Each structure stands twice: as C-alpha cells, then as structure tokens.
Amino acid sequence: MSIRFHSEGGAGEVTGSKHVLSIDGARCLIDCGAFQGRREEAEEKNRALVPDPESISSVILTHAHFDHCGMLPLLAKRGYKGNIYATPATRDLAGVVMMDSAAIQARDAEYLGKQAAKKGSKFEWKPLYDEEDAIKATGQFVTVSYNRPMPIGDGIKVELYDAGHILGSAMAYTHARDRSGREVTIAFTGDLGRKNKPIIRDPAILPAMDYMVLEATYGDRRHESADDALDKLAAIVNQAVARGGRIVIPAFAIERTQELVYYFHMLVDQKRIPEIPIWVDSPMAINATSIFQIHPECYDAETHEAFIRHHENPFGFNSLHFSASVQDSKRLNDYKGPVIIISADGMCEAGRIQHHLIHMISDPNSTILIVGYMAANTLGRRIRDREKEVRIHGEVFKVRAAIEEINAFSAHADYQESWDWMASLDLTKLKKVFLVHGETAGLAHMEKFLLEKGVKEVQIVKARERYEL
Numbered sequence: 001m002s003i004r005f006h007s008e009g010g011a012g013e014v015t016g017s018k019h020v021l022s023i024d025g026a027r028c029l030i031d032c033g034a035f036q037g038r039r040e041e042a043e044e045k046n047r048a049l050v051p052d053p054e055s056i057s058s059v060i061l062t063h064a065h066f067d068h069c070g071m072l073p074l075l076a077k078r079g080y081k082g083n084i085y086a087t088p089a090t091r092d093l094a095g096v097v098m099m100d101s102a103a104i105q106a107r108d109a110e111y112l113g114k115q116a117a118k119k120g121s122k123f124e125w126k127p128l129y130d131e132e133d134a135i136k137a138t139g140q141f142v143t144v145s146y147n148r149p150m151p152i153g154d155g156i157k158v159e160l161y162d163a164g165h166i167l168g169s170a171m172a173y174t175h176a177r178d179r180s181g182r183e184v185t186i187a188f189t190g191d192l193g194r195k196n197k198p199i200i201r202d203p204a205i206l207p208a209m210d211y212m213v214l215e216a217t218y219g220d221r222r223h224e225s226a227d228d229a230l231d232k233l234a235a236i237v238n239q240a241v242a243r244g245g246r247i248v249i250p251a252f253a254i255e256r257t258q259e260l261v262y263y264f265h266m267l268v269d270q271k272r273i274p275e276i277p278i279w280v281d282s283p284m285a286i287n288a289t290s291i292f293q294i295h296p297e298c299y300d301a302e303t304h305e306a307f308i309r310h311h312e313n314p315f316g317f318n319s320l321h322f323s324a325s326v327q328d329s330k331r332l333n334d335y336k337g338p339v340i341i342i343s344a345d346g347m348c349e350a351g352r353i354q355h356h357l358i359h360m361i362s363d364p365n366s367t368i369l370i371v372g373y374m375a376a377n378t379l380g381r382r383i384r385d386r387e388k389e390v391r392i393h394g395e396v397f398k399v400r401a402a403i404e405e406i407n408a409f410s411a412h413a414d415y416q417e418s419w420d421w422m423a424s425l426d427l428t429k430l431k432k433v434f435l436v437h438g439e440t441a442g443l444a445h446m447e448k449f450l451l452e453k454g455v456k457e458v459q460i461v462k463a464r465e466r467y468e469l
Helices: 039-048 072-077 088-119 131-138 226-242 256-269 283-293 301-306 326-332 353-360 379-384 415-423 440-452
Strands: 002-005 019-023 026-030 058-060 084-086 141-143 150-153 156-162 170-177 183-188 211-215 246-250 278-281 320-322 339-343 367-370 389-392 395-398 402-405 432-436 458-460 466-468
Touching (some): 002 432, 019 170, 026 150, 058 150, 084 088, 084 156, 088 131, 088 141, 226 367, 246 353, 256 278, 256 283, 256 320, 256 339, 278 283, 278 326, 326 353, 339 353, 353 379, 353 389, 367 379, 379 402, 432 440, 440 458
Parallel strands (some): 026 058, 084 141, 183 211, 211 432, 246 339, 246 367, 278 320, 278 339, 432 458
Antiparallel strands (some): 002 019, 002 466, 170 183, 389 395
C-alpha cells in the first residue's frame, strides 16, 4: 500500500490536488484538480496531468472547487472510463464548474486566434478539453450520500463525511485491505472547513484512522471571528456608500458568492446597511446558486431556522440582482453611485472580475474587498499585497482604489481550527499525518504546530514522491 502525491498542489503549493492511493495494483485517484497560478505555468502543469488515466481504477472527488475537479474532463478525454464517486451536491456543482471551464477555454482559443491573425502569426494553442469531454466526465459520476460505506474496487471501501467546506464537500475515509489481509484506514480531508459557517454544517467527526492526509492552506494564519467579520463588512459598505463609491468583490462562484449573499441578506434585514443594489455577476455563480437552492439536505440547523422554516429563500431578497448577460455585466461598469458587485474568478485570473477591476482599480472612491485566499503569482495576490501597479489584459493600471480584506469568510480551517477538529477525534492509532495543499511557510508552521500538540509523525509531502503505508 502506498500514496503518491502527483502534483504540486499536493506538495508545496495550493491548488491542483491529485493524490493516488495504491493497493496491490489497484489505484484510486483522490481529486483531479487544476493548477492555478501564472498562465504559462498553469498551462504546462495542467497539460501534463501526471497520473496515467488508464492505470486508474476509481476516482473519489472530495468537492467541486476547480482546483480539485478541474482536470476530470482531461482525465476522461485521455482514456479514464471508470467511476467518479462524489456526493450528489458535488456532482451537480462539478458539472457546472467543468462546463464553465470548457467554455472559457473555447473563448480564450477564439480570442487568441483573432489576436494572432491580427499580428500575422500562426496560432497553435488548443484547449485542454471541450464541452463534450466535460459531459463525458459528468456521465461517469456515481453519487454517494454522506455516511454510506461504498466498495469502490478490490480492497478499497470509502465512506464520505461532511467536510464543512462548501456545499457537498466531503472527507474521504478509506478502508484498504491488501492480499495479505493487512487493513489500513486513511482519511483524506480534502479541504477542511470551519465550525459555525453559514449555510453548511460543521466538519463531521471521523472514526479513528491510521493515516491522515490534511490540508494546510492556512497553516500559519488565523482567521478573524465571524461576528467581527460582519461588523467589518457592514462598516466597509457604509463607508463606501458615504463617499458614493462602488465595491467590487472577487469571489469564487461556488460557496463564497452564496455565503456573501447570505450575509448581505442578514445585514439588510437587520438594517445595518442600506438597500443599495447588489449584483452577482457570474453565470457560473448564478447556476451554482440554483444548485444550492435544491440541496437543503446540506444546510445547517441555523439556516433551516432562519429561512427554511419561514419559507424564505436564503439567496434572494429585494436588492439582490443577477447579471447573466454580457450586456448587463458591461452596464455595471458605467453604474453611478453605490453598488456592490460580486464577480468571479475568485483569484482575479479570469472572468468578468477583470473587466470590473479595469474600470475601478484606479478610482480612489472604489473599494476592492478581498474575502478569500489568493494564491501566489495571481492578480488577486498582487492586489491583496497592495502593489502600486498591476497588469490586466496586458495594460498597466495604478492601484488607487481602497483595498480591504476580511479573512473570516475563508472556507478553509486555519491551523488552530484544524487542530481543534483533530483534537475531537480518536487519534490513538494515528501513525502519521501527511500535509498537503499549502505554501512552504504554512506547511512548515503546521508541521511544527502538530508535533508540539503530540502528533507522532508529520510528513510534508513532496511532489510525485511515493510513501509506503
């Protein structure tokens, strides 16, 4: 038995998670995510797709974020014909994410082709996959509800537990048995969520395990409290309204957008902010929000109490608007007066958010509100780091807008929250924790922190390294 971490997302960087569990020749791939970062680097790493598709026996998808599901269509395109196991909500959301990615690649190919033609040069770039590949991958999903043990191959059984990260997110508790009869349990946390987040439930308690594969996105950072975050969100909105400015929020279309809508709904109901227009400007976010509405089985008790029991829609109120068309999106850039625009991509690397930033980043009356993790070398990271100038669509812009940041909205547990969750488990048989999905400083701090807490062995994994179990 062994685990290999097949991408930098599993070893030393955040995004692009791909882990392979091998038992007597059977190989189970846990997540098949896209790497996100510099365009050229992302292109190279995503096109490589290290695991051999024909050697994979089964796939487990922990959740529907692009850095965990984004390369499943390429896996199917290159020959994988087996099952992809996920929760019902993850299956629905992943279908939206994969189709959106295919559509974006097609548009990029068309745009780059036109640009090359203008310059009289040859255009050779091709999308990694298209809509047909995304449809093919979606057709290979087998849905598994939480807490339902499922045999997925010779010697491998998986049970999915709520990870509390996004709608439908799961931890994959795997039970492996080799030909000699030796039994080992491995818990893959995927992206571990946080307690007391809106809409979704807290991370579940897992049975005892021999090994744990744990993310360390916030391995050296702590989050603000949710109450402080709401106060800060209200203050930022009221300050922007007072100066007649616009607020643009880069947010992932899945989870973060719906969470922000939920919070704005609460603040408007409580009259803590005025009823200014709030626009969700992302076709994928609109589609994802409709999926959130049809999966109330994933909601926590507070959401049921606040909205469902009173027959209210958590994701709809008078001042909320959805911008589906390109024309609507363009009109938002000409908006006069206070307005809130929530738009994807969450790291500002693609999508409509870039066009809004072009129009607002140099306006001192505008506010750019950072509400999530920004990976190294992304436009979002450069804005978060308050660089004086940034390049968007090849043009340099002065950063004159107010840059605000609220850490409490992160869907990832910080290092203390990760330990608080671990401390609630039975760790008596835990042999080792493998740390993945983190930057160098975060991984190092998390390793030291867990060892100080009494964890027997902690391994910061290396890309493509095999670790025997």
